[in-house]
Amino acid sequence: MAEATITRIRTATPKRWQSALKRAFDSGITLYQIAGTGEAVVTSQREPGTVYRTDGTICDCAAHMLSGDPVCAHRALFLHSQGLLEFESTPEPEPPASARSVDRLRFGLEQGGNWIADLTARQLRGEAIDIDLIREAYREVGKYAEAVARATASAPRHVASFDAARAA
Numbered sequence: 391m392a393e394a395t396i397t398r399i400r401t402a403t404p405k406r407w408q409s410a411l412k413r414a415f416d417s418g419i420t421l422y423q424i425a426g427t428g429e430a431v432v433t434s435q436r437e438p439g440t441v442y443r444t445d446g447t448i449c450d451c452a453a454h455m456l457s458g459d460p461v462c463a464h465r466a467l468f469l470h471s472q473g474l475l476e477f478e479s480t481p482e483p484e485p486p487a488s489a490r491s492v493d494r495l496r497f498g499l500e501q502g503g504n505w506i507a508d509l510t511a512r513q514l515r516g517e518a519i520d521i522d523l524i525r526e527a528y529r530e531v532g533k534y535a536e537a538v539a540r541a542t543a544s545a546p547r548h549v550a551s552f553d554a555a556r557a558a
């Protein structure tokens with residue numbers, strides 16, 4: 391790894407802090423606090439037995455000492471421990487997924503309804519239907535109906551427009 395020899399000026403960006411924190415997590419480096427002084431040290435990922443002192447701004451590691459890089463995994467971990475840097479997993483733009491999940495629940499409800507209709511029709515034809523089966527079908531429908539009601543009640547706006555599109 392030739393990270394320390396890169397000469398172009400590196401700057402602190404949210405993206406670089408994020409990848410530094412990810413490196414910290416991935417490599418399993420650990421933050422310790424020195425009793426007495428309260429100083430924080432973070433283990434080196436490349437040199438076992440070595441720790442770098444850091445306060446989030448400076449760090450004793452090569453990235454800071456040699457290349458003046460304002461960002462490194464040690465500082466990222468320190469900032470994270472102070473609650474100043476959160477790890478943001480890639481945001482997933484999932485509006486269609488929500489609509490899909492409501493759709494899935496509605497499909498389940500529909501299937502349950504078909505099931506009851508089928509059982510009722512068979513009963514009307516004089517077929518002996520196990521009462522437990524009928525109870526199960528109603529439980530199933532009740533479960534889906536409840537889930538659909540919950541999902542649509544708490545649904546964001548895109549689901550409402552999805553409803554409108556379906557109703558149209």
Ligand SMILES: [Zn+2]
Nearest residue numbers: 449451462464
């Ligand atoms: Zn460092």
